[in-house]
Amino acid sequence: MNPLTNPTAQAVDEVLIYIFGFSLILLLGITAVTIYFVIRYRRSKNPEPTSDVAHSFWLEAVWTLLPTIIVLTMFWYGWVNYVGLREVPEGALEVKATARMWSWQFEYPDGRRDNKLTVPVGTPVKVTLVSVDVLHSFFAPAFRIKRDMVPGMETYVWFTATEAGTYDIFCTEYCGLGHSDMITTIEALNEEEYAEWSKPAAPSGEPRGLIVINEQGCTGCHSLDGSEGIAPSLFQLAGQTRRIVVNGQTKEITVDEDYLKRAIRDPESEMVEGYDPMMPPYDSATVSDADLQAVIDYLLDKETEPAGPDAKQLLEENGCLGCHSNDGSIIVGPSFKGIGQRQVTVERDGKKVTLQVDAAYLRRALLDPNGEIVEGFAPMMPAADYLPEADIDTLVEHLLQQTGD
Amino acid sequence: MSEETHVPVPYRTFILIWVALLILTGITVAVSRVDVGALNIWVALGVASIKSSLVIFFFMHLKQESILFKIGLLTMLVILAIFVGMTFLDILYR
Amino acid sequence: MSESTTYTGFWQESPRPGILGWLLSTDHKRIGIMYLTCIISLFIVGAILGLAIRLELIAPGETIMGAQTYNATFTVHGIIMIFMFLIPSIPAAFGNLLLPIQIGARDVSFPKLNLLSWYCYIVGAILAIIAIFSGGGAPDTGWTFYVPFSTQTTTNVNLAAFAAFMLGFSSILTGINFVTTIHRLRCEGMTWGRLPLFVWTLYATAWIQVLATPMIGITLVLVILERVFGAGLFDAARGGDPILFQHLFWIYSHPAVYIMILPGMGVISEIIPTFARKPLFGYWAMAFSSLGIAFAGSLVWAHHMYASGMSDFAVLIFSFLTFIVAIPSAIKVFNWISTLYKGSIEMAPPMLYALAFIFNFAIGGLGGLALGAAASDIHLHDTYFVVGHFHYVMFGGGGFALFAAMHYWLPKFTGRMYNHKVAVIGWALLFVGFNVTYMTMQAVGVAGMPRRYYDYLPEFTTLNQVATAGSWVMGLGLLIMFVNLWRGMCSGRRVGKNPWGATTLEWEVPSPPPLENFGEEDPVVTKGPYNFKGVVADEY
């Protein structure tokens, strides 16, 4: 817990420090007295008890009253600062957050949607929280704020980012399989960056359908590259056949526009065989008819479009840059600068080996990072084996091109 | 261990209680036809409480039981009231 | 035993020979032993699942199991540890063994009901195990069964919920039995002021069992009905309210945490006087604080819901009441410690466990204060800090109290003594491993790691690895402890009536006690429970 200057974190930290401080004193006191008694009055030294007092009104009264006073101060402090967490300051920016299994979506006042929460530094932000399926919870540890997202109910949190940076958002209400993957970030931007960001989105070149798919968090369950998970992949759908269950009967159909419409608007009516009925229906308030059409167009001619994300984006999205820098500095792991031509010394099966970086090595480093540990670093890199093969290729290729300057 | 056996309650008492219960039932049904606003539910609950007291004290012989039984019942009712009442702290002020 | 070296008390004396003599026995001691056996077995299963959880969390990403398996693992771990291990542990096992003897009775009020309650327990446990391996797979809802997830998941929630319902029913029957027994079957001279404090805590616990447990029953039944009929009682779109489920759930499950800790406190209140050779300080304060915890404990359930979307007014009231419950606990801690003052203290294994209990419970309880305060709970709720807190109070408190009880009363019920040196080694490993594991969990929680996370961000790695390493030390300690107790039970040195020089009634009957406990004559009590004048410990 590093010291933080934002108002909500300060409110909570004051209380935490107050209670932890008192607790520590009490604990040390109790422990010290116990140890002292146990040593001082041990049987070898004190073979018979030297006091027979079995009660004392005054002592009892003291240790009833004293704790009462202590806990009441704790209660009051906790409550007062809690009220501060609930009262949103005037002029707060309003953002709506929608949670669904297992993705986040933020909707800004100008109607744009994104799966990250981008906010300006120094302005209070009120995040209105809704859930479309089960309970989720919005938790931003850096701001010490948390609130459950309850289907059918609107809740909120507020915070002010006082320093630019990236802060984690976790889902802290258990919501099933992807609960621990339901993580995103708050991007706190300083004035210029925020102004830049708020400009009407430059046409990104991405097809509208893909934008909608990302905004709606479909990729929380569906892959776009053919890998099957808890839901069928949305890769190369045109012309595929599907075994679906309708009213308890299985039949085979070919994927077409109408089928996809039904699959998105009313997923439970026709279930792809072998999957659980967990997909929420998306009505026209959530995905407009035009957007639905865009999604379907996108899904149906996906095969013509190989576009995977580029390497830079992959490094960003997968949190690689949280540990590896591009500029030679060391954050947690080795920097990417010059990695393509480096010689490294690694520990493999307990033995030190020096080798030249090549594609095969990089691939091993991504997929089985703990097999070989670069000298001087801790074995803490998570394996990137969840990425599709194509992305690994892209990354390896990109890294090999990093030649130093 | 002392055995507290009860003197049998005469049939007459029970029949009188039964008549009272029937009359009270008539009253609740009748009252429910009259609009007294939010009071309706409280009247209904009030009459039901009277009826249940009759059942508990006479049919169930609580009147003849020792104080322990009465304290027990009271404890249960207090806890029940806490469970219901304190849930309202949330619902009514949300 | 002096008369005969083959004396085995209630282990042999039975109206029926063989296994049926156990399965159909209505003797409270036999039922207690049957409970203890099952509870310890299930504890070992649950603990191994805990070990598996820690192993999975040794590094980010998948290490030994997938996400679905992980979710099922902590759910089953929680259900076993709470419903099958800790709630019945001390009341059903040691309560049954001791309560009648400590109040000078031959048995509980309803021996047949007692046996029935054991059968409910067994049926519940078996159903829970079937639920893991059948239907749509092991339940993955967390032990809290929160809706709407629990009504939507396709895993085997119905059976698991029904199993928990049966276990609850078993707990209710035990509670009814104990309240009635304590009111009706005290022997001559056993006034309320002479009850051992263990009996007082069982009394308070039994009332919670009677008055709170039905609530979990109906709550779980509603989850099942929801799943079967799809009625929508908790579905906002159909007029339901998911938060109401949480109220119903915690109306039981908060008082339940006091079912888990109160009897443990009773055990500690027996052990400390014995090994300090002094009456317990503040008898009435201890007795009434037990009742106080039981009563006030039923007023605070919504402190689990500060972040749930509940009204702020409710947060105010429930936070206030939460702090009130801390006061009787503080009184108990202070009274235990002042009992040591000017005593003659012997650090026998039960005493070590008792002192470890006080230390662990203090840490867990003080952590509870940080959770009880509204502002700090907002940060800590559903993080590993909560996981740390409840392992401290449940395992460090309830669990250690059970271990203390096993070391204290094993000689009484088997007539044999375990090896003290080995017991101390096991205790030390367990104590150190325990604190390393859970202190670290509290730290990683304060740093912001959410609970029920199969995978975590790299910044939490180091602390998680420390916690995992701690769990191995703890596991080793447990293993040594169990093996030592087992060997002591089978082949330890024989002991007489009263190896510790203790004063409550159970130490006046032979070890192990005979079937009727007190022979022909019912005992007559003439003094308080902790009068050490003239009591000497038997040599062993």
Next chain:
Amino acid sequence: MSIEHRDDTGARFGMWLFLYTEVILFSGLFILYAMALAKYPAEFSDASHKLNIYFGSINTLVLLTSSLTIALAVSAIQMGRIKQTLILCWITIALALVFLINKYFEWSAEISHGIYPGSEQLAEMGPGITTFFNLYYFTAGLHGLHVFIGGTLIGVVAVMTAKGKVTSDRYTLLENSALYWHLVDLVWIFLFPLYYLLYH
């Protein structure tokens, strides 16, 4: 060898404790009811009017009367009038059956109107009404189960009385079954106005 120990007061006290647990069991449903009533007062009285008050009232009379007969049965056995005890027990059971049959017809009628938990028609009536009927079915269902159990219990006791195992100085079993039966009555005393008699 089992230790014969007789404590009638203890047995009754145990029964009372058990009845407390039953009350708390039902109270879970009553809590849900109270919260929903606070949220949807108008919908609740609408829904209440869809229930048939005649069925409800008749069943109230039936249960009150059965409560009387079983209370009389206890007095009868205390006075050693075994024959009367038996008759009163059988009347009680008969009334329990009448109650259940009545319930069967009431529910069939409602179900045939498409009102039952999870039905589409119910969902169309909107949130408050759905909640009302869900709770109604679950509470009345649980109560019906208790009627069934209570009736069976009294049947068993009646048989034992006929066989002479329950006698004028050993009648705790009958007393406790009667207590259970009164509880069934008590629950209905609240259930009836809460579900059938809400004002429009």
